[in-house]
Amino acid sequence: MQWETVIGLEVHTQLTTQSKIFSGASIAFGAAPNTQACQVDLALPGVLPVLNKGAVERAIKFGLAIGARLNRTNVFARKNYFYPDLPKGYQISQFELPIVEGGSIDIQVGEGDKAETKTIRLTRAHLEEDAGKSLHEDFHGMTGIDLNRAGTPLLEIVSEPDMRSAKEAVAYAKALHTLVTWIGTCDGNMQEGSFRVDANVSVRPVGQKEFGTRREIKNLNSFRFLEQAINYEVRWQIEQIEDGHKIQQATVLFDPDTGETRMMRSKEDAHDYRYFPDPDLLPVKLDEAWIDQVRAGLPELPGAMRERFQRDYGLTAYDAASLTSQREMARFFMDTVALAGDGQAKTVANWLQGEVSASLNRAEKDVSAIPITPGQLAGLVKRIADGTLSNKLAKQVFEAMWNEGGEPDAIIEAKGLKQMSDSGEIERIIDEVMAANAKSVEEFRSGKEKAFNALVGQVMKASRGKANPAQVNDLLRAKLNGGA
């Protein structure tokens, strides 16, 4: 039987506010346990929550960025359950009336020139507070509680079950990651837990309309684990069904060491959260002036920028998508093109996706850590365009720029890397080479095309790589065909 995978994601994005969603305590990462938990976070008797407007503003920003409906009145509710790192015994979240509903995000499916755009619909995004952390190591037979994280503002972003493969799920998660970091609502740091993914996965026979029973994989904190976990889970579910078992609704955890998912709790153990509107907080009202103000502060979004790059610079969909996967990269591209000229856009794009990305990967750094400036890259590209540098020489200049710094012209001068474009000089070398390689000349003239390449190689070698290869080709061919 042929199976179809159905995936929906719930992503917890930590918002970039200074303080917590309902208290004034800091949310900075890495502080000593319980040093960033004030009396509100500790849920002392009598304390009350006060909503951080900055969190609401970020949710509005996200809603606008995905073209969603913003609920002008939205409501905080209490989600009741007992856990040691949940100090109030309930989490303040949004249930019936979330701040954001609907909207969509486009992803690129497939690679290279076969890339296609697919639209993933979003169900909702709601504001909520994070819980604290339970620490089981270092406490023999006991559990330590760190409430620094308790009350950290989160925007939980829930998609429709629109993805059909682990690759699509990863593409969506990456597109979402790009968007939230792009608009600055989340720092996207997955190691620190700022962007955590839960995947709802089910399978069904191809052609069947109804969804299969889903299992939810909790707390995936890398794109690689997301892909591995879904692939394992899909295989597992198909095996179960083909072995005659039914899938039971459950929450599972992914173990990166074994690459397997294992059950955390079944539907029978599911909590009744007894949601009800939090009487300590008034319904949140969004007025049009506030929404307009947030809209005015939105940067050009990756989707719009991608289209603009294709339209204005003639880039392929793949190049445009790749350059807009991070705001810093897009900004670097635009700044470089502005200095090098629009005609150089394609060359700039190639350099950014080629040498620049490769160098960053080797150094395990991200775009914000590029050691060269757009001005330097533009200078390099100009020297390629005006024939001063061959691609090969340009790579040498780039390496020097990257490792030692300096402007391209200065490096070309200092290292003598200028391309030889003086035809008299090149002709002189060709004459020498032809004289010294009479056998090859003879072979070419008797019809062995291969011999031509050997001669070109000798000329390039004699020029120590600096001769303009196109000129060498033309001049050599002319001389060979023109007799002596």
Added chain:
Amino acid sequence: MNTIQSLSQLLAAGQASSVELCQDYLARIQTRNPELNAFITVDPERTLAEARAADARRAAGQAGMLTGVPIAHKDIFCAEGWLTTCGSKMLSNFVSPYDAHVIEQFKAAGMPCLGKTNMDEFAMGSSNETSFYGPVKNPWDTSRVPGGSSGGSAACVAGGLAPAATGTDTGGSIRQPAALTGITGLKPTYGVVSRYGMIAFASSLDQGGPMARTAEDCALLLNVMAGFDPRDSTSLERAKEDYTRELTPTPGARPLAGLKIGLPREFFAEGMSADTARAVEDAIAQLKGLGAETVEVGLPNSRLSVAAYYVLAPAEASSNLSRFDGVRYGYRTPEYEDLTDMYEKTRAEGFGAEVKRRIMIGTYVLSHGYYDAYYIQAQRLRRLIADDFTEAFKSCDVILGPTAPSTAFKLGEKADDPVQMYLSDIYTIAVNLAGLPGMSLPCGFDGQGLPIGMQLIGNYFSEAKMLGVAHQYQLATDWHQHRPALSEEKGVRS
């Protein structure tokens, strides 16, 4: 009679110091509290330190009107350095590291704290019998209850152990004990007094307020307590009011001329004891004599208020009390197997029977499949009840009725019958559901010499008007000046 107002004059005239006043009250607490059990915590050193600071402030010429006048606080208000138990074993070891907004306000006014008063556990009760610290006795008859949940505050004021006290009112917890002990108590409009630091019972209903001898004292105390607090999102951002502003209206024989008093026919229909009915009728006649007119009004949905309340209040309470889990502070069972066992034993041992009953009711009505039938339905009723009042206030300025169906009942009399106990608040609960201000003031005695209270209900933010009416009534009557035999004022300067 020692009112806040008279003590303030003594202090201003230099006839007594705050230290002397506090010493007198502390001495009386020492003598009488063993019988009344009105206080959970008394800390003379702390009180006297505050009194000395108040005297120093006066000496420096920086005293406010109430600086140096002592007050007792219900043990529901967190007060820094004070044991703050909320009447529960669960918090029997909880020393608050911070001050409630209300406590801050009284500290800023320079009013020393005489102690923390006894109360029904987590304010759940109408007799002060659910306290972990034992029942409070009514100073008028120590075999009887003082009402609840602010029973300790009511008894200490009625018994002369404090000139005034703070209370909180979720369904009648200021007004009903005020009525049963013959004092004056006011529950403000929801949102007038910050709930920050006031341990939550039912957040959408809880409201702090003053309990004292007179309406005038209540007005002075409300001036201290009320005001916007950004730490409470339900606190109302309004300009500061002077709640004493209507205490001296146009002089003359008919000071209440033009006032329309609404009499809800439902309040006078049934359920009231004969003595209460007679005393309230007499009060109406008296108010008419002062120039007021009466009009009949209808509150047709008020009969549903007890039912709606006992869905909504427990629902909120079941969630509010979840933080008492033995993890971070408060009581934790000494021995347990694992986390679940720790939770279960801690909460089974830390909470009393009434609290557990309400947590279970609340958990039930919020459960999947029951939420719409109970919680949502009760919210609809709440709206209808509030609409009734809005309609009634189109034809009157204040509403008048009894505070409680009967006078103080015997200890243990209703302790095993929760429904009878819940009906003690039948006249007060609707006011909380609507978020309106209400007050109780003494209007007579029954055949056994027990005080009877009448209730005034005002429109939103009409505390000053309501206090003005009560003040005129108290100028014309002396019910509020009667004192139980127990509390002769030997040793108190007056």
